[in-house]
Amino acid sequence: MNSLNTLYFPGTAIQSLRQYPIFLLFQNMHLLSPVESDPVEDGKESPDSFIKSGFCQVHTPCPLGEDRNRFLRLVADIKTGKDDYAAQLSSLTLAGMTTAPAREQESERSIVRSLSGTEELPAETRRQQVAEKIWQARLVLAIAELLDQEEEEIALNMAVLEDEEKVLFKELQGEDEIEDEENPFAELAARRESMHGNAASIKNRFKAWRTFFLAGEIEECEMFLAGDKESGDILLEMYQQKTGHQAPLIAGLQLPGFIGWNSSEASTIVRKFISKNGTSLAAIEELFKDLSGQAATPGQRLELTDPQLALADAWEKLLVADFPVEQFGRISVSFHLLPGLPCATLVGKTSHSQSPVTNGLLAVIG
Numbered sequence: 001m002n003s004l005n006t007l008y009f010p011g012t013a014i015q016s017l018r019q020y021p022i023f024l025l026f027q028n029m030h031l032l033s034p035v036e037s038d039p040v041e042d043g044k045e046s047p048d049s050f051i052k053s054g055f056c057q058v059h060t061p062c063p064l065g066e067d068r069n070r071f072l073r074l075v076a077d078i079k080t081g082k083d084d085y086a087a088q089l090s091s092l093t094l095a096g097m098t099t100a101p102a103r104e105q106e107s108e109r110s111i112v113r114s115l116s117g118t119e120e121l122p123a124e125t126r127r128q129q130v131a132e133k134i135w136q137a138r139l140v141l142a143i144a145e146l147l148d149q150e151e152e153e154i155a156l157n158m159a160v161l162e163d164e165e166k167v168l169f170k171e172l173q174g175e176d177e178i179e180d181e182e183n184p185f186a187e188l189a190a191r192r193e194s195m196h197g198n199a200a201s202i203k204n205r206f207k208a209w210r211t212f213f214l215a216g217e218i219e220e221c222e223m224f225l226a227g228d229k230e231s232g233d234i235l236l237e238m239y240q241q242k243t244g245h246q247a248p249l250i251a252g253l254q255l256p257g258f259i260g261w262n263s264s265e266a267s268t269i270v271r272k273f274i275s276k277n278g279t280s281l282a283a284i285e286e287l288f289k290d291l292s293g294q295a296a297t298p299g300q301r302l303e304l305t306d307p308q309l310a311l312a313d314a315w316e317k318l319l320v321a322d323f324p325v326e327q328f329g330r331i332s333v334s335f336h337l338l339p340g341l342p343c344a345t346l347v348g349k350t351s352h353s354q355s356p357v358t359n360g361l362l363a364v365i366g
Contacts, residue, residue: 003028004285006363007221007343010202010209010231012141014048014056016152020266021255021331022225022365024273025284029056030221032212034138034145035068036060049267061216062134075142134215140208144201202230210347220351222292223361224343232334232364238346239338239360243298247336247362250291250304253315257329277318287311288335292357296339336362 006026008014012033014022023029029050037058050056064071226232239247260266274281287308296302307314319325338346338360345351346360 004223004288005030005219005221006223006225007032007218008225008227009213010141010206011145011148011227012209013145013148014050015149015263017258017261017266018152018331019227020050020263020270021257021259022333023050023055023266023270024255024259025253025333026223026225026363027055027270027274027281029225030218031056031058032141032209032216032218033058033060034141034212035071036063049263050270053267053271055267055270059216059218061212061218064138071138071142074139075146078139078143079146130215133211137208137211137215140205141212144205144208202228203234206231206234214348220342220357221344222289222342222357223363226362226364229364229366232336232362232366235343235346235362236336239341242346243341245299245339247338247360248302249334250302250308250337251311251335253312253333253335254319254330255333256319256323257331259323259328273322276322280314280318283307284311284315288361291337292342292359292361294359296337296359298340300339302337302339331365334364336364338362 004026005028007030009032012031014020014029014031037060048056051058224235226235236247239245259269287305291302291308294302340358341360342351342357343360343362
């Protein structure tokens with residue numbers, strides 16, 4: 001089993017049919033969730049098959065605690081009042097939830113600081129500002145997942161409708177034999193891509209995810225996995241701005257377009273694939289771990305070994321046996337090395353561990 005720790009971003013959930021294939025390559029996924037699980041359900045069996053199977057671990061930086069139900073009600077209100085997102089977001093801050101006397105007292109303190117010329121904020125005020133930023137970031141991430149769900153449902157319904165129209169047309173043309181080996185999510189992928197958010201919304205989502213990530217502590221992850229090309233480009237641009245060098249592309253692999261109609265079915269398929277190809281998956285993990293632990297500096301040219309160069313062909317042979325391209329389609333995953341700069345450090349996390357990770361690994365879907 002691939003034990004390479006991989007942190008998925010900027011999404012905060014794996015709930016789409018299109019996302020399930022990533023567990024064929026990444027069996028130790030980490031997610032940041034805006035809301036912790038229901039305390040009443042702790043210890044009970046998780047409804048997500050990938051979490052139950054140990055493929056996915058969920059973390060919630062700065063748990064909401066007693067504010068959890070209030071936050072969920074706010075998200076529910078936003079969901080039902082879609083036409084008023086901006087107005088609701090402007091009021092859903094911790095500052096807007098404080099009492100009037102508290103706000104008046106803070107205003108008085110601001111006037112005193114202004115007259116005295118002291119600009120340093122009291123510790124309580126600084127904590128309040130940090131908490132407000134985390135609250136807003138949490139909201140952005142929760143709303144982004146709502147929009148993802150809606151877009152996915154619309155795209156899936158339209159894809160199913162197009163398939164039904166094709167079947168009806170063939171029947172009208174007298175064609176009795178209907179090909180059922182086509183990739184059933186070819187239309188879905190095209191539809192979903194056309195509905196993808198604009199650059200500004202993606203940047204805002206990444207900014208919120210980064211704020212949330214920096215607010216908590218999770219174990220060191222050797223690899224970051226971008227759920228879309230635009231998010232991956234943000235990290236690659238950050239690396240280039242920080243080091244003055246581009247992050248080299250080290251591999252380009254393919255994954256099936258889909259592997260199951262639900263989480264349970266996909267999880268079973270992943271377990272069978274791992275059992276069948278455990279040796280090959282372990283070799284792939286060693287290749288990436290070797291790259292992440294090499295001594296390197298930004299701009300340094302790393303010579304790839306023969307196994308690394310042959311990785312794409314070896315991986316494709318594994319896929320063909322279980323997921324023929326004609327039936328399951330393909331999605332691409334590109335892998336970049338960030339010499340001398342782990343991904344967590346790149347986005348601003350200060351590491352206090354003695355981790356062997358010296359180079360970041362960035363995988364990008366799409």
